[in-house]
Amino acid sequence: MAPRECEICQNNRAQILRPKNHARICAPCFTALFEQEVAETIESSNLFQPGERVAIGASGGKDSTVLASVLKTLNERQKWGLDLVLLSIDEGITGYRDHSLEAVKRNAADLDLPLKIVSYQELYGWSMDQVVAQIGKKGNCTYCGVFRRQALDRGAAMLGVGHVVTGHNADDVAETVLMNLLRGDLPRLSRATSIVTSTPSAAKAKSADGKVTMTNVKRSKPMIYAYEKEIVMYAHHKKLDYFSTECIYSPEAFRGSARTLIKNLERIRPESILDVVKSGMDMARLVPQEQGAVPEEVEMTGRCGDAKESGGEMAAMERKLQQDEVAATNGIGVEIQLPRSSKNDRELGSAHAHSRETVALKAANDHPDGQNHDRDQLAPVTLPTRTKMKQKPAGRGAEKRTLPPKQKLGQCEKCGYLSSQAVCKACMLLEGLNKARPHTGIEVG
Amino acid sequence: MAHDPPNNPPISGPPQCARCPLPSLAVLRLHPLCPTHITQYIHTKTIKRLETFRTRYSSPNDPPRRLLLALSFGVSSTSLLQILDLHLAGQRERVGRAGVEVRVLWVRGFNEGEEGKEEGEGQGEGRMQRLRERHPAHEFATLELASVLNLVPGLATSLLPNPDLDASTPTSHRLDALLTSLPSASSRADLKRTLLHRLLLHHASSTHCSALLYGSTTTLLAERTLAEVASGKGFALPQLITDTPATTSEGGVQILHPLRDVLRKEIQIYASLVSPTLTSFLIPEQPVGAKAVVNSRDATIEGLMRGYFEGVEEGFPAVVSNVVRTVGKLQVQPKLEREEKVADCEVCGLDFVQEGEVERSRVCGGCVRMLGHAS
Ligand SMILES: [Zn+2]
Ligand SMILES: [Zn+2]
Ligand SMILES: [Zn+2]
Ligand SMILES: [Zn+2]
Numbered sequence: 001m002a003p004r005e006c007e008i009c010q011n012n013r014a015q016i017l018r019p020k021n022h023a024r025i026c027a028p029c030f031t032a033l034f035e036q037e038v039a040e041t042i043e044s045s046n047l048f049q050p051g052e053r054v055a056i057g058a059s060g061g062k063d064s065t066v067l068a069s070v071l072k073t074l075n076e077r078q079k080w081g082l083d084l085v086l087l088s089i090d091e092g093i094t095g096y097r098d099h100s101l102e103a104v105k106r107n108a109a110d111l112d113l114p115l116k117i118v119s120y121q122e123l124y125g126w127s128m129d130q131v132v133a134q135i136g137k138k139g140n141c142t143y144c145g146v147f148r149r150q151a152l153d154r155g156a157a158m159l160g161v162g163h164v165v166t167g168h169n170a171d172d173v174a175e176t177v178l179m180n181l182l183r184g185d186l187p188r189l190s191r192a193t194s195i196v197t198s199t200p201s202a203a204k205a206k207s208a209d210g211k212v213t214m215t216n217v218k219r220s221k222p223m224i225y226a227y228e229k230e231i232v233m234y235a236h237h238k239k240l241d242y243f244s245t246e247c248i249y250s251p252e253a254f255r256g257s258a259r260t261l262i263k264n265l266e267r268i269r270p271e272s273i274l275d276v277v278k279s280g281m282d283m284a285r286l287v288p289q290e291q292g293a294v295p296e297e298v299e300m301t302g303r304c305g306d307a308k309e310s311g312g313e314m315a316a317m318e319r320k321l322q323q324d325e326v327a328a329t330n331g332i333g334v335e336i337q338l339p340r341s342s343k344n345d346r347e348l349g350s351a352h353a354h355s356r357e358t359v360a361l362k363a364a365n366d367h368p369d370g371q372n373h374d375r376d377q378l379a380p381v382t383l384p385t386r387t388k389m390k391q392k393p394a395g396r397g398a399e400k401r402t403l404p405p406k407q408k409l410g411q412c413e414k415c416g417y418l419s420s421q422a423v424c425k426a427c428m429l430l431e432g433l434n435k436a437r438p439h440t441g442i443e444v445g
Numbered sequence: 446m447a448h449d450p451p452n453n454p455p456i457s458g459p460p461q462c463a464r465c466p467l468p469s470l471a472v473l474r475l476h477p478l479c480p481t482h483i484t485q486y487i488h489t490k491t492i493k494r495l496e497t498f499r500t501r502y503s504s505p506n507d508p509p510r511r512l513l514l515a516l517s518f519g520v521s522s523t524s525l526l527q528i529l530d531l532h533l534a535g536q537r538e539r540v541g542r543a544g545v546e547v548r549v550l551w552v553r554g555f556n557e558g559e560e561g562k563e564e565g566e567g568q569g570e571g572r573m574q575r576l577r578e579r580h581p582a583h584e585f586a587t588l589e590l591a592s593v594l595n596l597v598p599g600l601a602t603s604l605l606p607n608p609d610l611d612a613s614t615p616t617s618h619r620l621d622a623l624l625t626s627l628p629s630a631s632s633r634a635d636l637k638r639t640l641l642h643r644l645l646l647h648h649a650s651s652t653h654c655s656a657l658l659y660g661s662t663t664t665l666l667a668e669r670t671l672a673e674v675a676s677g678k679g680f681a682l683p684q685l686i687t688d689t690p691a692t693t694s695e696g697g698v699q700i701l702h703p704l705r706d707v708l709r710k711e712i713q714i715y716a717s718l719v720s721p722t723l724t725s726f727l728i729p730e731q732p733v734g735a736k737a738v739v740n741s742r743d744a745t746i747e748g749l750m751r752g753y754f755e756g757v758e759e760g761f762p763a764v765v766s767n768v769v770r771t772v773g774k775l776q777v778q779p780k781l782e783r784e785e786k787v788a789d790c791e792v793c794g795l796d797f798v799q800e801g802e803v804e805r806s807r808v809c810g811g812c813v814r815m816l817g818h819a820s
Pocket of ligand 1: 006007008009010011025026027028029030
């Protein structure tokens with residue numbers, strides 16, 4: 001193809017074809033435009049307060065490395081006056097974090113930003129390696145996921161920082177939108193498309209003088225409109241130093257499936273990624289109130305594993321849905337369910353599935369004739385025991401989305417983290433772990 | 446048959462039907478069923494979606510309500526016609542009258558021309574004629590897809606005015622020019638489907654039909670859900686996927702998908718049991734594998750989703766249903782912010798939220814992208 005000149009400066013040779021609009025531009029124009037677009041996202045949604053202390057969730061990977069570089073640049077250029085700090089979580093997985101933490105350290109030095117590394121060990125009393133040693137490789141992803149979701153907030157609270165920005169990009173968000181459509185999880189779909197997570201996550205922190213304080217931690221995604229491909233290009237042209245590997249533990253089938261779809265969509269029509277993000281934001285506005293709130297920090301932050309099509313999670317979901325269907329076909333399904341008490345809720349995994357199986361067996365001779373059932377009237381299939389929170393829908397127009405002023409959410413009685421249950425998921429998991437190895441609860445600070 | 450007592454089934458043979466002692470033919474939603482009970486199952490699932498049109502809700506003096514069935518000669522819509530036909534015949538026998546009257550509309554120029562293989566004129570007409578003979582109780586009509594450009598006001602002006610093609614140019618040429626001007630195979634498929642919908646709705650309303658019936662199965666609706674999301678039309682999912690409730694369509698035309706609780710593979714099994722056979726009416730489907738090739742220029746989002754859900758339906762049918770059920774939980778319209786208002790898109794006709802001073806704001810974001818005018 002004949003060399004073309006940059007559509008913007010009309011001077012340099014075009015090196016880059018932008019996936020989202022097919023513009024052919026040169027590298028300097030690209031990096032300038034990339035930064036400008038992140039700045040627009042930030043300014044149009046009033047993400048930051050002047051002088052605000054902001055922690056950048058830094059994993060050493062490309063997304064957070066680019067985010068840190070762009071924010072550092074913009075903070076100076078746009079005179080936002082932010083007090084930026086890099087915050088890294090050390091899960092304690094030998095051979096996984098070591099190298100990426102080195103990358104974060106080099107970044108901190110290059111960008112001249114302070115770096116705080118908080119370990120699972122410090123936050124939870126357990127490193128992931130220890131968790132794996134205790135429970136084996138199977139199922140440890142649950143731990144990694146639950147711990148990780150809270151780790152940035154807890155770490156921020158430890159630092160006394162009220163705002164954490166993460167490197168989620170358009171591809172991540174698009175993937176999460178499709179994934180949650182497949183899983184039928186509208187609250188998470190809403191949450192994934194919010195630039196600012198509408199539910200502030202609270203975390204209890206002990207300051208240096210031993211005082212315990214509650215910090216509301218706000219989360220935001222300044223790169224929600226940035227293509228993964230462009231992030232890689234930005235890192236390349238800015239010669240940023242990042243570490244590329246993904247968590248070595250188990251994959252999530254739905255995410256893997258959604259990711260494959262997103263990659264294929266991008267090949268057919270690159271604009272689709274932003275269209276999925278836009279669709280997700282619009283759909284968030286259609287989620288009815290009672291479906292709109294996600295009381296806990298349950299959004300998938302960071303991903304666990306480059307998902308292979310293992311199908312395990314999908315198969316489990318399929319079984320559950322089929323059982324629900326059978327239960328719904330028979331009026332009896334509803335009555336046989338276990339009485340709801342908080343004790344049972346905590347064991348919903350096994351107990352619930354068990355009761356459903358009973359139903360399925362009893363119903364095996366029943367004909368699916370659709371005479372007396374209307375599944376659509378029944379409770380949503382996802383996590384039936386989650387308490388519904390009455391509050392504003394998470395999804396409003398993304399640009400105008402700000403934190404609702406006051407919210408009454410439950411807090412974990414052990415650690416103070418926002419939770420719909422008396423004890424948050426992390427504390428529940430820790431309880432189990434600590435039973436086997438006598439240990440204290442979460443000792444924050 | 447008689448010397449093959451059902452209470453002594455062959456050990457390696459198919460399991461017994463869950464409803465009767467006959468051997469089962471297939472397993473539907475965990476239940477092995479015999480041909481009779483498969484047919485009954487599909488009929489029940491389908492007719493249940495048409496509850497509002499039951500005879501008991503109308504008085505014998507009312508004229509029967511009209512339903513417009515969109516026929517594509519695919520397995521689903523052809524089977525839907527079969528189901529309705531049998532149901533109404535049964536009703537006439539039992540109650541002496543049918544509460545509804547079915548009109549069948551086939552739109553020429555929609556599903557032909559894929560892969561450049563135009564189905565011969567005569568072939569389509571031939572199918573139509575044979576189907577009319579098979580179902581003499583119903584009225585059949587044929588329209589040209591391109592005619593929508595003249596029929597639906599606003600379309601011609603919002604879709605591209607190529608100065609060389611004025612109103613005197615035949616609509617089929619205008620449509621061809623329009624399709625060629627689009628940026629991708631996906632856009633072309635989207636526009637054709639959009640125009641088809643508008644034509645069907647227009648026809649339904651001008652012929653005083655109470656409802657427009659599509660043959661969309663659960664699987665197709667799930668595919669369309671993800672395809673629409675990928676085309677920026679997430680805002681319109683309830684309008685596109687969910688059945689119109691009877692109450693909100695006063696005077697208007699309800700849009701219904703009576704096969705929405707039936708999987709594609711289930712309707713295929715059903716169709717294979719219909720006698721006399723439906724095969725000679727059906728337009729043969731292209732193998733999905735060819736459609737799903739992602740790297741080809743002709744790859745479409747629709748085709749990608751078709752291939753994807755074929756796999757999901759095979760292993761995880763309940764996940765397919767769950768996608769459609771999830772869309773059913775969405776509200777039709779969002780709460781509006783102060784400066785927003787709802788308008789109907791001049792191209793697709795769907796309600797969308799006008800966001801401030803967008804150029805061409807009479808057209809929704811999804812259609813702007815489809816037409817490739819995004820800057
Ligand atoms: Zn340039
Ligand atoms: Zn807790
Ligand atoms: Zn039977
Ligand atoms: Zn439109």
